[in-house]
Amino acid sequence: MSRAPTTGRYVALALTLALAVMSTACGKGQDAESGDRAPGVTKDTITLGALVDLTAVFAADSKTVVQGAKLYWDTVNKNGGVCGRRIEVDVANHGYDPQKAVSLYRDMSTKVLAMSPVLGSPIVTALKPSFDRDKMLVSAATWTSQVLPDPNFQIAGATYDLETVNAVDWLTREKGLKRGDALGIVYFEGDYGGNSLKGAKHAAGELGLKLSEHRIQPTDTDLSTQVNAMKTAGVKAIVVAAASPQVASVTTVASSIGLDVPVVGNTPSFSPKLLTTPAGPALTKNFYTVSSIAPAPSATGDEKRFVAAYRAAHTGEQPTQNGVMYAYAAGRIINETLSKACDDLTREGLQKAFRSLTDLDTGGAVAGTLDYSDPSVPPSRQVFVSRAAKDAPGGLTAVGAPFESDLARDYPFDQ
Numbered sequence: 001m002s003r004a005p006t007t008g009r010y011v012a013l014a015l016t017l018a019l020a021v022m023s024t025a026c027g028k029g030q031d032a033e034s035g036d037r038a039p040g041v042t043k044d045t046i047t048l049g050a051l052v053d054l055t056a057v058f059a060a061d062s063k064t065v066v067q068g069a070k071l072y073w074d075t076v077n078k079n080g081g082v083c084g085r086r087i088e089v090d091v092a093n094h095g096y097d098p099q100k101a102v103s104l105y106r107d108m109s110t111k112v113l114a115m116s117p118v119l120g121s122p123i124v125t126a127l128k129p130s131f132d133r134d135k136m137l138v139s140a141a142t143w144t145s146q147v148l149p150d151p152n153f154q155i156a157g158a159t160y161d162l163e164t165v166n167a168v169d170w171l172t173r174e175k176g177l178k179r180g181d182a183l184g185i186v187y188f189e190g191d192y193g194g195n196s197l198k199g200a201k202h203a204a205g206e207l208g209l210k211l212s213e214h215r216i217q218p219t220d221t222d223l224s225t226q227v228n229a230m231k232t233a234g235v236k237a238i239v240v241a242a243a244s245p246q247v248a249s250v251t252t253v254a255s256s257i258g259l260d261v262p263v264v265g266n267t268p269s270f271s272p273k274l275l276t277t278p279a280g281p282a283l284t285k286n287f288y289t290v291s292s293i294a295p296a297p298s299a300t301g302d303e304k305r306f307v308a309a310y311r312a313a314h315t316g317e318q319p320t321q322n323g324v325m326y327a328y329a330a331g332r333i334i335n336e337t338l339s340k341a342c343d344d345l346t347r348e349g350l351q352k353a354f355r356s357l358t359d360l361d362t363g364g365a366v367a368g369t370l371d372y373s374d375p376s377v378p379p380s381r382q383v384f385v386s387r388a389a390k391d392a393p394g395g396l397t398a399v400g401a402p403f404e405s406d407l408a409r410d411y412p413f414d415q
Helices: 005-022 059-078 098-111 121-134 160-174 191-207 224-233 244-256 272-276 280-286 301-313 323-340 347-355
Strands: 045-052 086-093 114-119 138-141 182-188 210-216 235-241 263-265 287-291 384-388 396-398
Touching: 045 059, 045 098, 059 086, 059 114, 059 301, 059 323, 086 098, 098 121, 114 121, 114 323, 121 138, 121 191, 138 323, 160 191, 160 235, 160 263, 160 287, 160 384, 182 191, 182 224, 182 244, 191 210, 191 235, 210 224, 224 235, 224 244, 235 244, 244 263, 244 272, 244 280, 272 280, 280 287, 280 384, 301 323, 323 347
Parallel strands: 045 086, 045 114, 114 138, 182 210, 182 235, 235 263, 263 287
Antiparallel strands: 287 384, 384 396
């Protein structure tokens, strides 16, 4: 898409201000002079791999993440790169197919230093043995606690089970959910939905709630049966650990049958495009998300300039609720890691640098500061609660400040 010259200058200026501080040109490091360089590292470039879903259920999120990553690294490269090298990203589309992802990774693994990002819980699960074999550092665009305590994975914030624990606690404090009430949950079969269900079960047990569970497949888009069953069960709130088509169905059917209750989705559950569909009114009335990734209107400082630059570069497009902010956060985290590993640009050196990050502030893109020193726990337990808002960039606006409930703070990861 062509842009007017003024827009191009705006993008360059905004991102120079936003990212110059991150674009450190470190020394070439020991590996640069070695004849046995790590995969993906040359004297001039560092190549990262990205496995995303550009054609299936999370295509909209993936498109925004890829566009955001390109914007981030293009600007870093214009400001000198990292460790004196340009950052390049090799992007491949797995179409949310684990077998295809395994094949794509096999071809990619010998050509990249790290993976940033890999999107999708089933994809991460299928590739986990390969990542372990290759000692590959992976920015996981998924928040499943199934990857803990594997040291190879970098998660940007709280896991799905923590999201749900925080969400249920928030429902009891802000939406009148109380001991003895029924809570509905609609969830994808597999690591994503199963992880959210685990959090819901924990919170329900601690708070004395009855859980109405409904497992579905990503191909299930008419959830009339499930919503009617939840109405019969008398649910006072619903959690949706699925994608945007399922959120649209749950909220629309609930509205049509008079089930007027809050509906809360995990990080991957929402697309702002839903607000222009018949589901829009039901979403703006009752739908919320819980996520470590900030909604775009909450951006301040560097990440606010990044969001503005993204919107200028992609005029007329509506970014997904967490795609732009995630792209900024993921870039920031891997940039910090690479910068600390300049003298040892091997996979082992990258791992050591990554685990040295104990108080990383992403400028508000991710809730809380991130501590990656212990791979057995998530780097943060804080989340944003946001509500659907038609006129907001990304379709969401935060409800209050990031928070960490007492239940989330005490939630065990050794169970």
